[in-house]
Amino acid sequence: MSKQELSAWHDDHSFGQDQKRPGEMRTIIVIAITLTMMVVEIVAGQVYDSMALLADGLHMGSHAAALTISVFAYIYARRYAHDTWYSFGTGKVNALGGFSGALLLGVFSLLMVWESVHRMLDPVEISFNQAILVAVVGLVVNALCAMVLGHSHDHGDGSSCSHDHDHNLKAAYLHVLADALTSVLAIAALLAGKFWGWAILDPVIGIVGAVVVARWSVSLLRSTSDVLLDRQATDHVLGRIRSAIEDDDHNVVDLHVWSIGPGMYATEIIIVSSNPVSPGEFKKMLPDDLSIAHAAVEVHHRESGVGAAN
CATH class of the missing domain: 1.20.1510.10 (Cation efflux protein transmembrane domain)
Structure with missing residues (x-):
């Protein structure tokens, strides 16, 4: 390529x-x-x-x-x-x-x-x-x-x-x-x-x-x-992200959100799912109004332990 x-x-x-x-x-x-x-x-x-x-x-x-x-x-x-x-x-x-x-x-x-x-x-x-x-x-x-x-x-x-x-x-x-x-x-x-x-x-x-x-x-x-000092975002922001992603199939097992500039956040998310979709699909679930400028998502299959990251 x-x-x-x-x-x-x-x-x-x-x-x-x-x-x-x-x-x-x-x-x-x-x-x-x-x-x-x-x-x-x-x-x-x-x-x-x-x-x-x-x-x-x-x-x-x-x-x-x-x-x-x-x-x-x-x-x-x-x-x-x-x-x-x-x-x-x-x-x-x-x-x-x-x-x-x-x-x-x-x-x-x-x-x-x-x-x-x-x-x-x-x-x-x-x-x-x-x-x-x-x-x-x-x-x-x-x-x-x-x-x-x-x-x-x-x-x-x-x-x-x-x-x-x-x-x-x-x-x-x-x-x-x-x-x-x-x-x-x-x-x-x-x-x-x-x-x-x-x-x-x-x-x-x-x-x-x-x-x-x-x-x-x-x-x-x-x-x-x-x-x-890259302090973790507020519970409100973390809760918004979890509620946007988690359901019976998807669970957020690790979540880091920190400020990288005025009104902007970066996040790293690890998701375990019994029916995983691509990291890009999970990124689309993130609330637009949270101004997340950079997101790194890692996805693991609940049974196989095989993961994908993006």
Whole structure:
């Protein structure tokens, strides 16, 4: 059989990772907004000798760096989607980008705690009007960025990719939310300090915000780690596959299902049957809505022990 004829049986293991994802362009837009705001605040801080503006500008820069990791992950996954070094494509680069973003969120929360405790032990005089202005502007910018990133995206083929699937996008979104949360809490604390003299609320609320951000970080670390470590799919997914195949003649004796990219699974199934059909027929039984991009099926005759695989 010629190579051309054999190529019809060869699976393309890019699994759509060579396509540009909506989250990539949206993240780039958010980076542009963030960098613009960073430059404005740093320049204004130098012109008006405002440490508050300078600090917030540098803070914007740190998040722009984190978002750049997300964009790099998108580009890398697309560029090397067809590289044969990756057995199941580059889908896990998305999870790796999300994992990196989650780590940076954790570091950000620790820095928030450190700075808040330092302010409690060594209070400084707060320029309330200027600080409130910075916090309000930051909140508006982050609200705009959150709108750009959105909650879910259409791939263009009728399927949807939510933050739960696109870990890279989720990391970017959580960085924006962390900034927005910081701004909201800062505004509340600064208003209380200005009108009621409760300056202590500024560092206290900083610690509260750090705890919330840390929880987001841990949640994202767990979900991305599940993908990176090939954790078995949920009982719901496993149950759907078993119910689609098993009956009085067919029994699934070994089943592995794991994520290979945003909203995509690979599976390996061993079936014992008293009246076996071809592995290809069993593949057709798999539910389409589970987005199983790669399936390896092994079939054994219950009595003879002879097996077939595909």
